[in-house]
Amino acid sequence: MSAVAAITLFRSKIFPIGTRVLWTARALLVKPRPFHCGPAPRLSNSRFDPDGSGTPTTWDAFGIWDDRIDEPILLPPSIKYGTPIPKVSLARVGGASLLGRRKENEDRLQASQITDAVLYFAVFDGHGGPQAADFCHKYMETYIRDLVAKEEDLELVLRKAFLEVDKALERQLHVSADASLQTAGSTATVALLRDGIELAVGSVGDSRAILSRKGKAVKLTVDHTAERKDERERIKSSRLFPPPQLHHAHDAFLALTTDGINFIMNSQEICDVISQCHDPKEAAQRITEQALQYGSEDNSTALVVPFGAWGKHKSSHLTSTFSRSFTSSGRWA
Numbered sequence: 001m002s003a004v005a006a007i008t009l010f011r012s013k014i015f016p017i018g019t020r021v022l023w024t025a026r027a028l029l030v031k032p033r034p035f036h037c038g039p040a041p042r043l044s045n046s047r048f049d050p051d052g053s054g055t056p057t058t059w060d061a062f063g064i065w066d067d068r069i070d071e072p073i074l075l076p077p078s079i080k081y082g083t084p085i086p087k088v089s090l091a092r093v094g095g096a097s098l099l100g101r102r103k104e105n106e107d108r109l110q111a112s113q114i115t116d117a118v119l120y121f122a123v124f125d126g127h128g129g130p131q132a133a134d135f136c137h138k139y140m141e142t143y144i145r146d147l148v149a150k151e152e153d154l155e156l157v158l159r160k161a162f163l164e165v166d167k168a169l170e171r172q173l174h175v176s177a178d179a180s181l182q183t184a185g186s187t188a189t190v191a192l193l194r195d196g197i198e199l200a201v202g203s204v205g206d207s208r209a210i211l212s213r214k215g216k217a218v219k220l221t222v223d224h225t226a227e228r229k230d231e232r233e234r235i236k237s238s239r240l241f242p243p244p245q246l247h248h249a250h251d252a253f254l255a256l257t258t259d260g261i262n263f264i265m266n267s268q269e270i271c272d273v274i275s276q277c278h279d280p281k282e283a284a285q286r287i288t289e290q291a292l293q294y295g296s297e298d299n300s301t302a303l304v305v306p307f308g309a310w311g312k313h314k315s316s317h318l319t320s321t322f323s324r325s326f327t328s329s330g331r332w333a
Contacts, residue, residue, distance in 0.1 A: 009155050009200070071086045071087045073085065074087050081197055083197070085195065085196040085308075086196060086248055087196060088119060088193060088306070092279070092306050093304065094282065094283050094284035095302070095303045095304070096287075096288045096302055097299065097300070097301040098292060098301075099299060100292055100296060100300055101298075104129075105130075105299045106129065107125050108133045108134065108137040109123045110122045110137060110141065111303060111305075114144060114145050117194050118154075118193065118194045119192070119193040120190070120191075121191040122137075122141070122189065123187075123188075123189050123257065123303055124136045124189075125186060125259060125260075126184070126186045128184040131184045132185050132186035135168075139165055139168060140165050140190060143161040143164050144158070147160055147161055155202075158192065161202075162202055162204060186205070187204060187206055187258070188203065188204050188205065188207070189203040189207040189208065191209060191254060191256065196248075197248070199246045201220045201221060203221040204224055205224050206259045208262050209221045209254065210257070210270060210271060211254055212252040213247075213250050215271070215314070216268070216271070217267035223259075246307070248309060251307045251308065252275065252310050253304055253305055255270060255287075255302060256302070256303040257270060257287070257301065258298075258299065258300065258301040260288075260291055260298035261288065263296060265291055273286055274287055274304060275314050279306075284302045284303065287302045288302050
């Protein structure tokens with residue numbers, strides 16, 4: 001990761017609208033029951049069940065079909081943003097990293113809770129040894145945690161964190177007595193999710209962030225590779241990308257992947273394989289194994305974060321034939 005590298009930033013936010021907030025608040029309520037004496041009703045632990053009737057409101061009622069991941073509705077954010085928002089649980093997130101044909105695994109991945117409202121997801125792919133990836137893995141979350149406490153704008157948080165980590169890593173390598181570490185580096189792709197709906201992604205290098213929307217792959221990052229002239233110009237100009245809106249009725253998952261996967265599989269292939277899986281943990285393992293089966297020799301790492309439409313959109317076929325080629329799969333696709 002270099003100080004001159006651009007940070008690709010994606011941001012998704014749905015702003016509250018008064019009428020939608022009112023409508024949502026009403027929609028989240030079930031039919032009232034006759035007044036009766038007895039113990040006070042309790043909230044359901046699995047889905048929003050405001051009167052303890054035992055008949056919880058399901059995602060089907062909101063146009064979201066999902067029979068495999070049972071998560072509660074986040075009530076305050078749902079009212080705030082005017083749309084039903086499911087809880088994204090760290091326990092549901094899938095992660096896997098395989099050595100491949102390398103002597104050492106230089107990839108790192110991480111998923112953690114930054115604050116009550118903010119989740120953190122990241123993958124790092126080390127080059128010239130694991131030291132830079134280890135440094136990012138250890139300190140990126142710390143920098144972001146400190147910045148989130150002072151800064152509301154998640155895009156600005158990511159930009160500052162990337163620059164600060166880069167400076168700190170440069171200082172660390174400069175004072176090291178090991179000359180071989182002077183060539184160490186790492187990619188970094190980091191996603192922050194606030195209130196289960198506001199998504200911000202920052203990236204340097206060729207690790208990737210992909211959103212699955214209605215079964216289609218939406219790349220949230222552009223691979224930074226110095227051998228491409230257009231990439232060198234894009235990095236210098238530091239362009240930002242227009243953000244689509246995160247919508248749990250259509251968005252099935254976010255996938256963060258390193259180039260051991262991206263070099264051999266295109267973004268749609270990655271989404272297709274993940275969509276066939278029962279849960280995100282199986283999906284992360286399956287996609288890393290699939291990359292190796294297709295011929296990847298690098299470390300393969302994937303982090304899969306499920307959203308409200310998990311399981312709703314399935315691909316009718318997988319492009320896993322012998323006719324696969326680098327023109328239809330792999331880097332930049």
